[in-house]
Amino acid sequence: MRIETIRNAAPRIVAVNDSIIANADIAREVQNHQGASPIIAWEAATRALVVRELLSQRAQALDLVAEPRSENGLRETDEEALIRMLLEAEVKTPFAEDADCRRYYHSNLARFRSPDLYEPLHILFKATRTDKAAYAQAVIQAEIVLAEVQAFPKRFESIAKALSACPSSAEGGRLGQVARGDTTPEFEAALLPLAAGEICPQVVRTRYGVHVLRLDRKSAGAVLPFAQVRDRIATYLEASSSRRAAAQYLTLLAGQARISGFDIAGTTSPLVQ
Numbered sequence: 001m002r003i004e005t006i007r008n009a010a011p012r013i014v015a016v017n018d019s020i021i022a023n024a025d026i027a028r029e030v031q032n033h034q035g036a037s038p039i040i041a042w043e044a045a046t047r048a049l050v051v052r053e054l055l056s057q058r059a060q061a062l063d064l065v066a067e068p069r070s071e072n073g074l075r076e077t078d079e080e081a082l083i084r085m086l087l088e089a090e091v092k093t094p095f096a097e098d099a100d101c102r103r104y105y106h107s108n109l110a111r112f113r114s115p116d117l118y119e120p121l122h123i124l125f126k127a128t129r130t131d132k133a134a135y136a137q138a139v140i141q142a143e144i145v146l147a148e149v150q151a152f153p154k155r156f157e158s159i160a161k162a163l164s165a166c167p168s169s170a171e172g173g174r175l176g177q178v179a180r181g182d183t184t185p186e187f188e189a190a191l192l193p194l195a196a197g198e199i200c201p202q203v204v205r206t207r208y209g210v211h212v213l214r215l216d217r218k219s220a221g222a223v224l225p226f227a228q229v230r231d232r233i234a235t236y237l238e239a240s241s242s243r244r245a246a247a248q249y250l251t252l253l254a255g256q257a258r259i260s261g262f263d264i265a266g267t268t269s270p271l272v273q
Contacts, residue, residue, distance in 0.1 A: 014046055014055040014261035018078060024048060052083070054253045059086040086227050091249045093242040096234040104233050105226050113227050114221040119218055120191055121156060121173035123149075126165035126209040135210070142203040142210040149212060150199060156214055165209065174216070184208070191215060 002089050014021040026045050033048070035041035059082040066078035067085065105112065121147055127137035148158045160173030168175050180188065190204045194215035198257065204211040244247065 012261040014050065015051055015259070017057060017221055017258050019053055021046070021049050021053060021055065032036070047264065050201065050262055050264055051250060054133075054250065054257055054259075055083045055086055057254055057257075058090075059083065061155075062086070062089070064089070071259060078263045087246060087249075091242070091245045093238055093245055096237040096241075098163050098230075100237060101139045101233045102226060105234045109223050112224045114224060116221045116222075117179055117219040118191055118215060119177055119217040119219075120175050121160060121214045122166065122168070122187075122204075123156070123173055123212040124166040124177065124209050125162045125163075125211075128209075129207060138210040139203060139205070142212050146199070149214070150201075153199065153214075155210075156199070162248060173214075187211065189214070 006026055014026070024069060026042065026049060028151075029049055030041050031045040032047035033041045034043055048126070055078060060114075064082055064085050066081040068076040068078060068081040069084075070076070073089055079272075104200035124144070125141045125145075127134040141163075147158060157172030157174075160169050178191075180192075183191065184206045186206045187204055190200050190202070190211075190213055194200060194213075196215060196217050198215055200213040200215075204213050251265075
C-alpha cells in the first residue's frame with residue numbers, strides 16, 4: 001500500500017478535542033486494517049484511532065489508573081487496560097435472563113439442531129485428475145465394479161477389501177460417521193440424496209480418484225435440549241448486548257466531543273465489528 005499516495009489524496013488534520021491524530025500514526029495503524037482499496041483501509045485506521053482517543057480521554061477524565069491483565073502469556077498495554085476498565089465501569093451489560101434465553105431458543109430451533117450423520121462405504125480407484133490416462137482408467141475400473149455391486153450388493157465389502165485404494169478397505173470400505181462438510185463437495189453431493197442401503201447409481205469423481213459409493217445408514221439430527229445450549233445462548237445474547245451498549249456509549253462520547261477532519265457518525269465503530 002502506498003501511504004504517500006493516500007496522504008496526498010486526502011490531506012486533512014484529524015483531531016479529537018485538542019488532541020491531533022498525526023498522519024504518521026494513521027500510517028502505522030493502517031497496517032492492521034484490510035480494505036477493498038487503500039482509501040478504505042486508511043479510513044478504517046483513522047476511525048480506530050479516533051475511537052481509541054475518545055476512550056482514552058474519557059479514562060483520563062475519570063482519573064483511571066491502568067491495571068493491565070495477562071492472559072495466555074500476553075499482557076495488556078496500559079492503554080488497553082484503561083479502555084477495558086473504562087468500558088467495565090461505564091458500559092453496563094445485563095445478564096441474559098432465563099426467559100430471554102428460552103425465547104431465543106424457541107425462535108431459533110434450527111440453530112440448535114445436531115447435524116444429520118451418514119455412514120457411507122466406498123471403493124476407491126485412486127488417480128489424480130492431472131493424469132488423464134490414469135484417471136480415465138480409474139473411471140473404467142469403477143464402472144465395472146459398480147455394475148457388479150449393483151448386481152450382487154452383498155459383495156460390496158469384500159470387493160472394497162480387495163480393490164479399494166483407501167485405508168478404509170480394511171473395514172470393508174466403511175468411513176464411519178460423517179456430516180456435511182466432512183467430505184469433498186462431489187462426494188457429499190452424491191451421498192446426501194441416497195437412502196439407507198442404496199448404492200449410488202453413478203461413479204463419483206473427486207480429486208482423490210473415482211469412487212463406488214453406498215450409504216449404509218443415516219441418522220437424522222435432532223434439536224438439542226434447552227439445558228444443553230442455555231449457557232451458549234446466554235453468552236451470545238450478552239455479547240450482542242455488550243456490543244450494542246458499547247456502540248451507544250461511543251455515540252454518546254462522540255456527541256460530547258469536538259471531532260474534526262473525520263466523520264465518525266458515518267462509520268461503524270470498531271467496538272461493534
